[in-house]
Structures are given as structure tokens and as C-alpha cells.
Amino acid sequence: MSAWRTALRLEWRLLGGARLVVPMLLVLTALCAAAGWRGGTWLDQQNGAIAEALQRDRAVDRDLADTARQLNRGVLDDVPWWKDARGAQAHSYLIWRHAALPPLASGFVAAGQSDLQPYLHRVLPHPRDRWAAQQDYAHPWRLALGRFDLAFIVVWLLPLLALALLAPSLAADREARRLGLLTVQAGRPWRLVRARLSVRVGVILVTALAALLTGAACSGYLWMSTQGMSDVALQFLLALGYLCFWCGLTLLCSAWAASQRVALLLLGGLWLCLTMASPLVLHLGAELRHPGPSPLADFLTQRELIQDARDREMELLEAYLRDHVDLAANPAAAAMLKPETLVITQTNLIVDREVRPAVRAIQAQADALAGVRGRSVTYGQWLAPGYVVWKGLSELSGTSASRYRAFERQLFEYHARLADAFFPDVMRRATLAEPLQAPHFTFEELDRAPIRYRAVMASTTLTVLGAGFVGVALVVLRRTGE
Amino acid sequence: MSPVRAVIRKEWYETRRTPAFWIAAALVWVAVLGGALLDWRAIHQENRARAEAEAQERAHYLDRPQMDIHKYAHLGMHVFKTLPGTAAIDRGVDEFTGVAIWLESHKPYDPLLRAADRMPDVHRFGTLSAALVLQLVAPLFLILLGHDSFTRERERGTAAYSHVFGLSTREFVRAKLCALGLMAALLLLPPTLAVSLWLASTGEAVGITLGGLLLVYGAYYTLWASVTVSLSLRMRSGMGVLAVLLPLWFVNGFFVPRVIAEGAAVIVPMPAASHVRGRMMEEIEQMDARPALDARLASLLTQHNVTRAEDLPFSTDGLQYSVGEEIANEIIDRHRAPVYAALRAQTAVLQWGGLLSPHLAVTQLSQALSGTDALADLYFVRAAESFRRQMLHVLNQAMMRDKRAAADDGALSRHGDHEVWSKIPAFTTPAATTVDLVRSYAVSALALALWTLAALAGVFVALRNPRLESRG
Numbered sequence: 001m002s003a004w005r006t007a008l009r010l011e012w013r014l015l016g017g018a019r020l021v022v023p024m025l026l027v028l029t030a031l032c033a034a035a036g037w038r039g040g041t042w043l044d045q046q047n048g049a050i051a052e053a054l055q056r057d058r059a060v061d062r063d064l065a066d067t068a069r070q071l072n073r074g075v076l077d078d079v080p081w082w083k084d085a086r087g088a089q090a091h092s093y094l095i096w097r098h099a100a101l102p103p104l105a106s107g108f109v110a111a112g113q114s115d116l117q118p119y120l121h122r123v124l125p126h127p128r129d130r131w132a133a134q135q136d137y138a139h140p141w142r143l144a145l146g147r148f149d150l151a152f153i154v155v156w157l158l159p160l161l162a163l164a165l166l167a168p169s170l171a172a173d174r175e176a177r178r179l180g181l182l183t184v185q186a187g188r189p190w191r192l193v194r195a196r197l198s199v200r201v202g203v204i205l206v207t208a209l210a211a212l213l214t215g216a217a218c219s220g221y222l223w224m225s226t227q228g229m230s231d232v233a234l235q236f237l238l239a240l241g242y243l244c245f246w247c248g249l250t251l252l253c254s255a256w257a258a259s260q261r262v263a264l265l266l267l268g269g270l271w272l273c274l275t276m277a278s279p280l281v282l283h284l285g286a287e288l289r290h291p292g293p294s295p296l297a298d299f300l301t302q303r304e305l306i307q308d309a310r311d312r313e314m315e316l317l318e319a320y321l322r323d324h325v326d327l328a329a330n331p332a333a334a335a336m337l338k339p340e341t342l343v344i345t346q347t348n349l350i351v352d353r354e355v356r357p358a359v360r361a362i363q364a365q366a367d368a369l370a371g372v373r374g375r376s377v378t379y380g381q382w383l384a385p386g387y388v389v390w391k392g393l394s395e396l397s398g399t400s401a402s403r404y405r406a407f408e409r410q411l412f413e414y415h416a417r418l419a420d421a422f423f424p425d426v427m428r429r430a431t432l433a434e435p436l437q438a439p440h441f442t443f444e445e446l447d448r449a450p451i452r453y454r455a456v457m458a459s460t461t462l463t464v465l466g467a468g469f470v471g472v473a474l475v476v477l478r479r480t481g482e
Numbered sequence: 483m484s485p486v487r488a489v490i491r492k493e494w495y496e497t498r499r500t501p502a503f504w505i506a507a508a509l510v511w512v513a514v515l516g517g518a519l520l521d522w523r524a525i526h527q528e529n530r531a532r533a534e535a536e537a538q539e540r541a542h543y544l545d546r547p548q549m550d551i552h553k554y555a556h557l558g559m560h561v562f563k564t565l566p567g568t569a570a571i572d573r574g575v576d577e578f579t580g581v582a583i584w585l586e587s588h589k590p591y592d593p594l595l596r597a598a599d600r601m602p603d604v605h606r607f608g609t610l611s612a613a614l615v616l617q618l619v620a621p622l623f624l625i626l627l628g629h630d631s632f633t634r635e636r637e638r639g640t641a642a643y644s645h646v647f648g649l650s651t652r653e654f655v656r657a658k659l660c661a662l663g664l665m666a667a668l669l670l671l672p673p674t675l676a677v678s679l680w681l682a683s684t685g686e687a688v689g690i691t692l693g694g695l696l697l698v699y700g701a702y703y704t705l706w707a708s709v710t711v712s713l714s715l716r717m718r719s720g721m722g723v724l725a726v727l728l729p730l731w732f733v734n735g736f737f738v739p740r741v742i743a744e745g746a747a748v749i750v751p752m753p754a755a756s757h758v759r760g761r762m763m764e765e766i767e768q769m770d771a772r773p774a775l776d777a778r779l780a781s782l783l784t785q786h787n788v789t790r791a792e793d794l795p796f797s798t799d800g801l802q803y804s805v806g807e808e809i810a811n812e813i814i815d816r817h818r819a820p821v822y823a824a825l826r827a828q829t830a831v832l833q834w835g836g837l838l839s840p841h842l843a844v845t846q847l848s849q850a851l852s853g854t855d856a857l858a859d860l861y862f863v864r865a866a867e868s869f870r871r872q873m874l875h876v877l878n879q880a881m882m883r884d885k886r887a888a889a890d891d892g893a894l895s896r897h898g899d900h901e902v903w904s905k906i907p908a909f910t911t912p913a914a915t916t917v918d919l920v921r922s923y924a925v926s927a928l929a930l931a932l933w934t935l936a937a938l939a940g941v942f943v944a945l946r947n948p949r950l951e952s953r954g
Binding site for chain 2: 038044048049052056093094099112113115117118120122129135136137138139140141142143144145146147148152156157160254259260261264265268270272275276279280282283284285286294295296297299300303304309310343344367373374377384386390391394401470480
């Protein structure tokens with residue numbers, strides 16, 4: 001039997017053999033399976049809600065058309081204006097257009113911002129504060145803690161696997177005063193490290209990969225689409241890169257530390273810093289460096305604008321009718337200017353139209369601030385490799401903040417289009433045909449190439465860093481010896 | 483000097499010569515004070531902005547000119563949640579709940595303006611706060627300080643010397659526990675007292691809250707100190723104690739809470755918002771109030787002994803809206819009930835989860851005492867809905883006023899003015915009473931008490947057969 005194989009067998013025995021590896025694999029696989037299943041359930045819930053909403057959109061269109069036909073034939077009794085399907089004014093309350101952000105097939109890996117940001121809006125032509133649908137219901141505790149997803153396992157648990165299996169290796173040898181002997185027997189430090197790494201890192205990577213694959217399979221979304229599969233493959237690549245980083249770092253600490261205890265404390269501290277403390281510092285830094293107006297300040301500005309327009313709503317209606325001669329000739333439009341008329345829809349629409357440019361500017365400013373803060377975090381992100389990986393997994397899952405911001409921007413423009421399509425019809429009290437042709441929303445997906453490129457680069461950087469740490473560990477071993 | 487005091491002095495002498503202790507102490511002080519200061523500043527600014535917004539909304543609401551009362555009800559208003567000053571100690575789930583609710587006729591709306599929606603995504607890793615340090619970092623320092631309190635003596639072979647001074651094992655352990663408690667107090671008391679004094683100086687009524695928090699955190703640290711000392715008494719080496727306690731700390735603080743929160747969602751699934759809201763709005767928009775209105779009119783006609791609605795002494799304009807609101811309220815309650823029930827049931831699961839992770843129990847109690855828990859948000863939502871109904875009742879009643887009075891005013895009976903608008907009271911954020919807190923969080927308190935008692939019992943068990951002598 002060659003020396004290499006003997007070293008491998010010895011290392012396997014030192015590691016505890018199948019007695020340690022099998023339970024570890026089982027536990028990790030069970031956790032990944034549970035996380036994958038929950039991720040799949042969350043995707044099912046989103047897809048189900050979107051399908052139901054779109055079905056309801058179609059049903060509403062159909063019902064309104066039916067009711068209008070019956071009203072035209074005089075089958076139905078007289079109905080109040082807000083239910084009269086012949087009028088666009090009633091439609092402004094009755095017709096809904098759902099705007100949805102469809103989840104990606106790889107979304108089960110990382111919940112990202114998907115539990116926080118709305119993915120479905122029930123859009124009315126009325127101003128936005130009149131829409132019903134905003135965020136999904138969730139216990140705030142669950143939001144504060146975050147989901148139990150595969151990203152959680154990758155970012156927080158997998159490094160602990162590397163720590164548990166690799167930390168005692170060289171430090172224990174040094175503590176037992178056998179490190180020098182082993183190095184002499186191996187010939188060179190590299191051979192010793194290679195034997196150690198081959199078995200332990202092999203066990204870590206194989207265990208992690210098997211568990212993650214099981215988790216992905218349990219989600220039920222792994223085989224959904226080729227694009228989804230390639231995204232999941234990239235996510236696994238990123239996870240493995242992160243593991244390589246931790247394996248390298250652990251080996252370095254193990255090679256440097258005088259005892260197992262020092263190695264364990266050092267690595268525990270590093271784990272705490274890199275996965276917990278540095279993201280906190282990044283967040284704090286971004287908030288302190290770029291303090292912006294609170295959401296409430298923006299809200300107050302918008303409310304001021306709305307109230308101001310609300311005070312002038314009749315003037316604005318008159319001006320609108322002056323600018324649209326064809327509408328002004330309509331008796332229904334002229335009747336709206338009488339004080340005893342209950343005008344709600346028209347004034348809502350005219351106020352919304354008046355404040356829209358200013359609101360767009362406020363939102364653009366808020367978006368710009370979010371961008372600046374995001375960039376500020378990105379500059380320092382390598383202080384927190386855990387955050388880099390979490391962000392990469394979220395981007396590939398389609399649950400990153402940038403995708404939701406894009407959805408918000410598209411939604412704002414869509415709402416403007418919908419309101420503009422409705423407004424003349426409402427003023428005319430037009431019949432059904434026009435409102436039913438109001439545009440539908442389709443999300444324009446972001447370009448995925450830069451996201452994939454970033455993921456590959458992050459994975460490569462982490463792997464290279466891990467390899468670098470192994471190199472430094474060899475130098476440390478050569479210099480310090482016993 | 484008594485031998486017990488001598489041991490405490492010796493422990494203190496050793497600890498104060500350790501630079502790591504002072505670094506840890508500085509970190510804790512800076513983090514607790516810094517976190518509390520940042521949170522207090524944020525809360526102060528937020529509350530000021532919310533009060534300003536509330537005042538602005540109310541001013542607009544009262545200043546509106548004479549107009550159709552129902553239109554007025556549709557123009558609506560926002561109400562805002564205010565945070566207690568104690569939220570500086572624990573922001574709880576406040577950033578993940580909305581701070582404003584839009585109130586309008588017929589329709590209910592969910593809370594708006596969650597702070598977390600606008601924060602960078604790195605926020606999901608947590609924020610620096612006094613609560614984070616008190617709940618996660620402080621137990622870690624207790625472990626690091628106390629893990630080798632006995633194993634060190636054993637490894638050095640110095641435990642036997644304690645008997646020379648006439649110290650029994652029990653006294654020796656008591657001295658060690660006291661020393662650990664003093665060091666923990668040195669780490670935590672100065673910043674906590676500073677924050678308390680500072681909050682008290684701002685005029686906040688924080689007595690009960692701070693007393694409660696002191697009790698909760700005291701129990702939690704007793705628990706960790708006891709577990710650390712028991713293990714140190716029983717295990718062979720400090721390394722072994724760390725190998726047990728560090729994973730325990732991780733499982734207790736990170737893993738179990740997340741798993742239990744996920745488990746709560748599996749056991750009691752929350753209804754999909756789009757489904758609930760969609761059905762609710764659909765029913766409200768399609769509701770037919772006519773049969774109920776006819777029945778109500780018939781009863782009023784009999785009551786006033788007239789045959790036609792026009793002969794009633796008041797306008798029936800408001801009646802149709804009033805009946806409509808009653809039907810809409812029934813629809814809202816029916817659709818929202820499962821959501822509230824799920825929220826309460828999930829909170830209950832999380833509380834029972836305290837039996838698996840004391841961190842969960844402490845966090846929930848700390849948030850509840852600081853007024854930033856999930857139930858405080860639920861109170862706000864329900865209070866806002868109740869206020870909406872009260873507001874619409876006032877408006878609809880105003881619409882039903884005496885016809886003759888309306889004719890004397892020369893106004894249309896449906897129209898209202900400042901006199902009507904000013905009848906609507908101001909909204910105040912409700913706060914949970916002590917009884918509410920005790921009732922809502924009894925399970926968490928019980929879980930923490932059980933854990934602490936079990937840990938203390940562990941010390942007594944370990945004392946029966948301590949491993950103080952060196953085996954080597």
C-alpha cells in the first residue's frame with residue numbers, strides 16, 4: 001500500500017470515519033431538504049397567488065361585460081352608479097389589473113427580499129394609497145429573523161462544518177507535539193497538508209454538495225427550466241467557493257494556533273466577525289455615511305403635494321376640461337363641476353395626475369439614495385464574505401432588492417399608463433369597450449448576464465482566497481514547525 | 483479577609499490583567515451605549531416626524547371646506563403609531579411593521595411605511611442595537627469568561643489549595659459564581675444603568691419596563707452563568723466546555739429561533755394576502771345593502787309612526803351609508819379574523835418555542851416590555867380599525883341630522899363643515915397594560931423561569947460530584 005493511501009486511511013480514521021461522517025451527512029441533508037421544501041412551498045404560494053389573481057382579472061372583465069350587456073338589454077333593474085358596468089367611472093373601482101413579479105425557478109434557494117417586498121399589486125387607476133394590495137401577510141418576527149432557506153444554511157451553517165472538521169487538524173498535532181514528526185514523515189509540509197485537505201475538505205465538499213442537491217430536489221423546482229437549472233448550478237458553485245474560502249481560512253488558523261483551543265476561539269471569532277459583525281458594520285456605515293430622509297419625510301412631502309392639489313381640485317378639473325374641448329362638450333363632464341355632485345373618481349384621478357411628476361421625482365431621489373447606499377455597501381462587501389454569498393444567491397434567485405426596485409419602477413409607469421387610459425373615459429362616462437382595453441402589466445425581466453458574471457467572479461475570488469490561505473498556512477507551517 | 487472574598491479577589495486580579503477582558507468590556511459598553519443612542523435618536527426623529535404627520539393630517543382633515551360628507555369620508559386620513567422611549571433598548575420588530583394606516587369609508591387598509599422596506603439589503607443580517615448585545619453577545623462573553631473557571635484550577639492542580647484555606651467545595655463554587663457574576667455585572671451594568679438613567683432623564687415613565695427588563699436579563703445571565711459553571715465543574719478541560727457551549731450558544735441564538743419561526747408558519751399557515759384582500763374587496767365592492775336598508779327603514783317608519791321615508795324627522799342619506807358600513811364591517815371582520823388568529827397562533831408557537839430556546843423567551847419578553855413586539859403592532863392595527871369605524875359613525879350620524887336644522891342652515895342635508903369634522907376625536911396609539919403583557923407572555927416567562935431553575939439545579943447536581951482534583 002502506498003504512503004499516500006496510508007495517509008488517507010489514517011486521516012479518515014482520525015476524522016472518526018463513517019461514524020462521524022454519516023450522521024453529519026444525514027443531519028445536514030435533512031436540514032437542506034427541509035429548507036428546500038420550504039423554499040418550494042414559498043414559490044408555490046407565490047405562483048398560486050399570481051395565477052389566482054390573473055384568473056380573477058379575466059373573470060372581472062367577463063362579469064363586467066356580461067352585466068353591461070344585461071343592463072343594455074334592460075334585463076337588470078336600475079343600479080347605483082358605482083355598480084353600473086356601462087360607465088367607466090364605475091369601472092375605475094370595479095376593474096382591477098393585477099401587476100405581478102413572477103418568481104424565478106431558482107427562487108427556492110434564497111428568500112432574499114421576497115418575504116418583505118410585495119410581488120403582487122391589485123392596481124386601480126386611482127391614486128396608489130387607494131390600492132388594497134401591498135405586502136404579503138407574515139409574522140413580523142419571521143421577517144426580522146429571516147427565512148429558514150438554503151441560503152441560511154450556506155452562509156451560516158456550512159462554515160461551521162468546515163470549522164468543526166478542519167480546525168482541530170494541525171492545531172491538535174501541534175498540541176500533541178507530533179506535528180514535527182508528521183512533517184518529517186511526509187517529507188514536506190505540503191504533503192501533510194495535502195493528505196489532511198484531501199480527506200477533510202473532500203468530506204466537507206461532498207457532504208455539502210449532496211445535502212444541497214437533496215434540498216434542491218425537495219423543492220420540486222430543480223427540473224423546471226434549463227435557465228433555472230443553470231442558475232441553481234451557479235448558486236452551488238458560489239456555495240462551494242465560499243466553503244473553499246472557509247476551509248482555507250480554517251487551515252491557516254489551525255496551522256498558526258498553538259493549541260486547539262486557540263484555533264477554535266480564533267475561528268469562532270472570525271466566524272462571528274465575517275458572518276455577523278461585518279454586515280452590521282457595513283449597514284451602519286451606509287446609514288451613517290448617506291443619511292437620507294426617512295420614508296415618513298418623503299411621505300409627508302407627498303401628502304403636502306396631494307393636499308395642495310386637493311384644495312385646487314375643481315380648478316384643475318376646469319382647466320383639464322378647457323384643455324380637452326371634446327370632453328368639455330360632454331354634458332356629463334360639465335355636470336361634474338356642480339357643487340352638489342358627488343365627485344370622487346374624477347378628483348382622485350386629477351389629483352393623481354397633478355402630483356405624479358413630483359411623486360416620480362421624490363421616488364427617483366429615494367431610488368438614487370438606495371443606489372448610493374447599495375454602492376457604499378458593495379464597496380466594503382468583501383469585509384463580509386457571508387453577505388457577498390447571500391447577495392449572490394439572492395440575485396440568482398431573483399429575490400434581490402434591485403429586482404424589486406425594478407418592479408416598483410415598472411409598476412409606477414404602468415399605473416400612470418392605466419390612469420391616463422381611464423381618465424378621458426371617466427370624464428365622458430364612457431361605455432365599457434374602452435376601459436376593458438386598458439393595458440395589462442408584464443414585468444420586463446432584468447438582464448441576467450451581469451448577475452451570473454458577478455456570481456462566477458465572487459465564487460472564483462472566494463476560491464482563490466481559500467487557496468491563498470492554504471498557501472500562507474504552508475508558509476506558517478514551514479516557519480513555525482512544532 | 484474571608485477565604486471566599488480571597489477567591490473573588492484572586493479571580494478579579496487574574497481577570498483584570500487579561501487585556502481581552504477590557505477589550506470585551508469596551509466593546510460591550512460602546513455597543514450597548516452606541517446602539518441605544520442610535521436607536522433613541524432614530525426613535526426620537528421618527529416620533530417627531532410621525533407627530534408632525536399626524537398633526538398635518540388632522541389639520542387638513544379639520545380645515546376642509548363645506549362638502550358632501552360622504553366625499554369627505556372618502557378623502558380619508560392617515561393615523562400613525564408612536565413608539566415608547568424604551569424602544570431604544572429593544573427596537574423589536576418595529577422596523578418590520580408599518581407605522582401608518584390609511585382610513586377611508588367602506589375599505590380597510592393595511593399598515594404602510596415599513597422602515598425595513600427602504601433599507602439596504604444588508605439590513606437582513608441585523609442591526610447594531612443594545613438588544614443584540616444584551617441577548618447574543620453578553621452570553622458569549624459569559625461563556626468565554628467562565629468556561630475555564632474550574633477546569634483551569636484542575637489543569638493547574640490549584641483546586642486542592644482552596645481546602646487549605648478552609649474552603650468547602652460548595653463555598654469555593656459560590657466564590658467562583660460570585661466572581662463571574664461580578665465580572666458580568668462590570669460588563670453589563672454600567673452601560674445599562676447609563677441607558678436607564680438617560681431614558682429616565684428624558685421624562686419617559688420607564689420604571690416598570692426597566693424593572694422588568696432587569697429581571698428578564700438577570701434570569702437569562704444567571705442561566706448562562708450556571709450552565710457554564712456546571713460544565714466547568716464536570717468536564718475535563720476548558721476546551722471541552724467550549725466545544726459544548728459554543729455550539730449551544732449558536733443553536734440557542736441563531737438556529738432554533740429561525741427553525742421555530744419557520745415551524746410556526748408550517749403549523750399555522752398565514753392566509754395569502756392577495757387572496758384575503760382580493761375576496762374582501764370583491765365582497766365589499768359587490769355588496770348589496772338594499773335588503774338590510776329596507777329592513778332598517780321599515781323599523782324606523784314603525785318607530786316614528788310614519789309611512790314614508792320622506793316623513794321621517796331626519797335625513798335618510800346617512801342611513802344607507804351607515805347600513806353599508808355595518809355590512810362592510812362584518813365582511814372585514816370575517817376576512818381578517820383568520821389573519822389575526824394565525825398571527826396570534828404563530829406568536830403562541832414562538833412562545834412555546836421558548837421551551838426549546840431560552841433566547842426566544844428572552845427576546846419576546848424584552849420586546850414586549852419595550853413595547854415593540856408583534857402584539858403591540860396588532861393593537862395598533864385594531865385600534866386604527868376601531869377608530870375608522872368611530873369616525874365613519876360620527877360622519878354618518880351627521881348626515882342623518884335634523885332636516886329642519888339643515889334647511890335653516892341653508893345647506894344641503896348631506897353637506898358638512900368644520901363643526902362636523904371637529905366632532906371626530908384625535909387618534910392615540912394604544913399601549914398594552916401590565917395585565918395584557920402578563921396574559922400575553924406568560925408562556926415565555928414560564929419558559930425562562932424553567933430554564934433558569936433547571937440551570938441552577940444543574941449547578942447543584944454538579945456540586946455533588948465536582949471534578950476539582952487533577953486526574954493526571
